[in-house]
Amino acid sequence: MTTNNRIVFENVSKFYGEVLGVNRVNLSVPSGVTSLVGPNGSGKTTLMNLMTGLARPTQGSISVLGLSVDDPEELFRRVGYCTQFDSFPKGVTGYEFVYQSLKLRGIATNDAHRLAKEAIDRVNLWEVAHRKVAGYSKGMRQRIRLAQSIAHHPTVLVLDEPLNGLDPMARAESIALFEALGKEGLHVIISSHVLHEVDKISDQVVLMSYGYVIAEGEIHGVRNEVKEHPMQILVRCSQPNLLASRLFSQDHVVEAKLNHDGQGVLVRTLDAGEFYLLLNRVVLEEDIALEAVAPADDDVNSLYQYLIGGGGKV
Amino acid sequence: MAVYKRTYKTYDGPLTPAWSRFGVVARYSFSTLFKSRIFTIFTMLCFVPVFFAIAWMYVIHSPLVQQMLGVRMGSALQINNQWFSQLLWAQAWMGFMLATAATPGMVSRDFANHALQLYLCRPLSRLEYLVGKISVIAVLLSAVTWIPGLLLFALQAQLESHGWAWDHLYLIGSIVLSGWLWIAVISLLMLALSVWVKWRIAATGLILGVFFLMPGFAEAFNAILRTKWGRVFNLPYVLNLIWEQIYRVDPRFGHINYINRLPMWSAWATVLTVCLISAWLLNQKLKAREVERG
Amino acid sequence: MKQLESLRTFLREAPWHFWTTQLIAVMQIELKKNFLRRRSIWIYLVALAPVLLIGAHAIDSPMGRRCNIEEDTRILAGIFQLFYLRLGIFFGCMGLFTWLFRGEIVEKSLHYYFLAPVRRELLVVGKYLAGMMTAVFFFGLSIFLSFALMYGHFGPAGKAYVFSGPGLGQLMSYMGVTVLACVGYGSLFVALSLVIKNPILPGAAVLVWETFHPVFPSMLQKLSIMFYLRQLCPVPLQPEGLLALFTVIAEPVSPWLAVPGLLVLSTAILVFACMRIRKMEISYLAD
Structure with missing residues (x-):
């Protein structure tokens, strides 16, 4: 596995004086959409600041696609970071904000104009691009920052709470944009509290709590590792009572609950693999018509609840 | 149902x-100020001249120590109104630096973090907020100006005989009056400038500008236009003028050039104008509103 | 030897054209901010104040009826040394150069620079050059106008003093010293703003140092920017009373040493600033 196409944290710790930012983080983030999930103060922003050089690790090393974070010239040609600081240089219009950032990158005037327009178009702000940013709504400010971070076509896009302040429409558009960027092969790293929305687009998840990474990997894989919480599977079928009675006799099934509409059964099992084999057998034997079988807690939200607890506001 | x-x-x-x-406002401001180690050390340093003054008093009243040190106290080293005037003038400037370090942060942070709205939506009026902040500066300045001044006066009266205290009784009034004049001008002006610019660093710069740059401008004014009236822009000068009057210092031996002085009424008028403008600025700017400029 | 060789290789292979483009971009952004923001108004006022006073003097004394060239030359020298150098340019540079980074931190916008593929050293240099151009423009123009008004109102006599006498040389010296003052104080305040959260209070200490440096030992005097600038002023001030302490030059230094001395001092301070910014982290606390 080469580190040249991954974001790698090796034993990284960051302390702000006596306050812990993150501790002993070892991560290797591949391309695709990765969600950073954790309660406030868990170290998500610190991790993002570390991977973009805005903060320096107290110990350990970080590389982004094989590049050192101490080399901004190389790094920021390939990285775009949309921070959660809701602040802008004074007096700029949305267009100037994006354009100036492109000029700083050494991009020629004509190309800078073209790329600025393209990025602003992509976040649907072109109509107000020539208005001062100070007059923008919170959602518009969020989107213009997003435009600034994608304008130079980065290969790594780091987004700190990118859905904050967006209305449902803009939120859906942004999520679609992140998904598209992820599919284009970008590394998209998102921290968000809107778990059910990032859940839809995330390829990987990094769960954080009190500065520690407590789980990382594909959501399904992480869920399988969480043995202490039985897996929940919803089965919609023609004879739920019969299915429930057959399933309940098995040791690995700890609960089988009939759905309130009488059309399904929610099963909690300690061994998902064994359960699916059993289900196949029962369906064939009892001639039950299956409508749907879907994991009910194989998502970021459930992982958050299981690994971090309900204390964190989601 | x-x-x-x-x-x-x-x-x-x-x-x-x-x-x-x-x-409440004052208490939290104090606790924030003294969280800074540098500020605490600087506050302690402000008392160093007072300790030197006490040592001076002791030496002057102890022939034994004088003999040991091999010094003979001439009349120039006597403790009198001029001595108190100069010592407290130096203390006043120490207090000025202390207030410059304290005031801008005390107010501008409330503006920067939109805390003023929170304060004023409680049953706390703008005046009470202002009194809370002024009381912080007043306590700090009192601690380094008139309070040690009075203590030194009491010590001197104790050590001196032959009715010194009776002859210099007016000094009690001078010490208190000069201290409170300094407190009034400094606290109003610093708060007004801090509220006006709302940025700690700029407010500190502006305060220093008023006290150091304006005297330069005043002297340039005098030199170019061949006048003495430029000194109305020189706040330290007019305060010193009043200070010497309060302490009944003979103008021939004071800090300020005896010739070409401004008349006293103009000095008082300048100070009054500065206080009124500061009060007006505070009234205009100390409001719980948020302005976003596009 | 090996290090020298690697330095040579670095200088040969460095992307100078790319850096120049970025430097120009940084300077353009900063110059716009410096000239157009509302906070610059006070610098305009400080720079223009002596011009207004001399303008009033020129109106009050047309054709030099109530004054003479020698006296006005002395007054201009006094205003230049005591107002411009010690106060106006000092405070102007303090405001301009501390704002370059501290202002961005207060407005929480410095990270936009840090997230661009720009070397941080280049950022220091770009911002510093923009600040210097602004300060030189404000104070250079102010001194030029002061000079023009001061001698202009003498009519032909003033013209003769400037073009046939020592006037033009004095103007050149004033302008040169102004540029050097901006170079020196600019570097100092950029560095201070990168080290200390509120650089104004240490700035006040610097003011005291700069004012009282003549009473310090010879070695320490050389660490003062004013030490070099005073040597270059074309018209010496009359030593009068206490003021003599600050105006008399006890240890004259040749301009051939004073100018490089000041430039070396400023470069050293800037190099220090560049080293500081490399380690800088973004942490916006309430300021």
Whole structure:
């Protein structure tokens, strides 16, 4: 596995004086959409600041696609970071904000104009691009920052709470944009509290709590590792009572609950693999018509609840 | 039919008296200030001249020590109104630096973090907020100006005989009056400038500008236009003029050039104008509103 | 030897054209901010104040009826040394150069620079050059106008003093010293703003140092920017009373040493600033 196409944290710790930012983080983030999930103060922003050089690790090393974070010239040609600081240089219009950032990158005037327009178009702000940013709504400010971070076509896009302040429409558009960027092969790293929305687009998840990474990997894989919480599977079928009675006799099934509409059964099992084999057998034997079988807690939200607890506001 | 349980109750316990609530603002400002180690050290350094003054008094009144040190006290080293005037003038400037370090941060942070709205939406008026902040500066400046001044006066009266205290009784009034004049001008002006610019660093720069740059401008004014009236822009000068009057210092031996002085009325008028402009600025700018400029 | 060789290789292979483009971009952004923001108004006022006073003097004394060239030359020298150098340019540079980074931190916008593929050293240099151009423009123009008004109102006599006498040389010296003052104080305040959260209070200490440096030992005097600038002023001030302490040059230094001395001092301070910014982290606390 080469580190040249991954974001790698090796034993990284960051302390702000006596306050812990993150501790002993070892991560290797591949391309695709990765969600950073954790309660406030868990170290998500610190991790993002570390991977973009805005903060320096107290110990350990970080590389982004094989590049050192101490080399901004190389790094920021390939990285775009949309921070959660809701602040802008004074007096700029949305267009100037994006354009100036492109000029700083050494991009020629004509190309800078073209790329600025393209990025602003992509976040649907072109109509107000020539208005001062100070007059923008919170959602518009969020989107213009997003435009600034994608304008130079980065290969790594780091987004700190990118859905904050967006209305449902803009939120859906942004999520679609992140998904598209992820599919284009970008590394998209998102921290968000809107778990059910990032859940839809995330390829990987990094769960954080009190500065520690407590789980990382594909959501399904992480869920399988969480043995202490039985897996929940919803089965919609023609004879739920019969299915429930057959399933309940098995040791690995700890609960089988009939759905309130009488059309399904929610099963909690300690061994998902064994359960699916059993289900196949029962369906064939009892001639039950299956409508749907879907994991009910194989998502970021459930992982958050299981690994971090309900204390964190989601 | 919906049933709503009324479980929420407003606080109906005892309240502190309304007149004392400005103390909350002052208390938190104090605790923030003294969290800074540098500020605490600087505050302690402000008392160094006072300790030197005490040592001076001791040496002057102890022939044994004088003999040991091999010094003979001439009349120039005597403790009199001029001595108090100069010592407290130096203390006043120490207090000025202390207030410059304290005031801008005390106010501008409330603006920067939109805390003023929070303060004023409590039963706390703008005046009470202002009194709370001024009381912080007043306490700091009192601690380094008139309070040690009075203590030194008491010590000197104790050590001196032949009715020194009676002859110099007016100094008690001079010490208190000069101290409070300094407090009034400094606190009003610094708060007004801090509220006006709302940025700690700029406010500190502006305060220093008023006290150091304006005297330069005043002297340039005098030199170019061949006049003496430029000194009305020189706040330290006019305050020093008043200071020497309060301490009944003979103009021939004071700090300020005896010739070409401004008349006293103009010095008082300048100070009054500065205080009024500061009060007006405070009234205009100390409001709980947020302005976003596009 | 090996290090020298690697330095040579670095200088040969460095992307100078790319850096120049970025430097120009940084300077353009900063110059716009410096000239157009509302906070610059006070610098305009400080720079223009002596011009207004001399303008009033020129109106009050047309054709030099109530004054003479020698006296006005002395007064201009006094205003230049005591107002411009010690106060106006000092405070102007303090405001301009501390704002370059501290202002961005207060407005929480410095990270936009840090997230661009720009070397941080280049950022220091770009911002510093923009600040210097602004300060030189404000104070250079102010001194030029003061000079023009001071001698202009003498009519032909003033013209003769400027073009046939020592006037033009004095103007050149004033302008040169102004540029050097902006170079020196600019570097100092950029560095201070990168080290200390509120650089104004240490700035006040610097003011005291700069004012009282003549009473310090010879070695320490050389660490003062004013030490070099005073040597280059074309018209010496009359030593009068206490003021003599600050105006008399006890240890004259040749301009050939004073100018490089000041430039070396400023470069050293800037190099220090560049080293500081490399380690800088973004942490916006309430300021």
